[in-house]
Amino acid sequence: xxxxxxxxxxxxxxxxxxxxVCKYLKKRRYKILRRNFTTPFGEADIVAMSxxxxxxxxxxxxxxxxxxxxxxxxxxxxxxxxxxxxxxxWCEMQGIEVPIRFDVAAVYEGxxxxxxxxxx
Numbered sequence: 876x877x878x879x880x881x882x883x884x885x886x887x888x889x890x891x892x893x894x895x896v897c898k899y900l901k902k903r904r905y906k907i908l909r910r911n912f913t914t915p916f917g918e919a920d921i922v923a924m925s926x927x928x929x930x931x932x933x934x935x936x937x938x939x940x941x942x943x944x945x946x947x948x949x950x951x952x953x954x955x956x957x958x959x960x961x962x963x964x965w966c967e968m969q970g971i972e973v974p975i976r977f978d979v980a981a982v983y984e985g986x987x988x989x990x991x992x993x994x995x
Contacts, residue, residue, distance in 0.1 A: 892937030892982035893920055899980070899987055905931070916960040921980075929976040932962050934993075937982040950979050955994045 897907055905923040908930070912919040921933040936949050955977070962975045979993035 888937050888939065889920075889935065892935045892980070895982055895987055896921060896933060896935050896980040896989075899989065900933075912961065912965065914961050914964050916964070917954075917957045919958065919961045919965075922965065925976065928974060930962075930965070930973045931976045931978050931991075932958050932965075933978045933980055934958065935980045935982065939984075950993065958994075 893910060897910070900907065900921070900923050904926045907921065907923050909922040910920070912922050919932045920935040921931075923931045923933060925931050934950055934954065958977055962977070966972055966975070976992055977994050979990045981988040981990070
């Protein structure tokens with residue numbers, strides 16, 4: 876039972892972080908295209924269209940403490956590789972090629988740091 880409570884708390888923290896990031900993006904005139912885009916390669920937290928026409932794949936990392944490092948540090952090379960695969964699948968599903976950008980949103984102690992072009 877302990878693990879399920881921990882998992883639920885983690886999911887709620889992640890959801891709150893995603894909500895905060897969506898509000899941030901909308902204020903900056905991004906259009907949210909999809910939340911929790913699930914693929915065989917993993918899940919993209921947010922897919923959004925930037926005001927300048929980029930399709931942005933946003934990885935949201937929310938943390939309550941820095942005991943395991945800062946949120947943005949958790950976006951490993953493997954996570955980046957999977958995001959590139961997800962973006963390719965997105966383009967294939969849409970039937971078009973669009974300019975893509977990979978962003979990372981770090982939520983820590985209620986604050987948000989947003990990194991455009993966090994990786995390629």
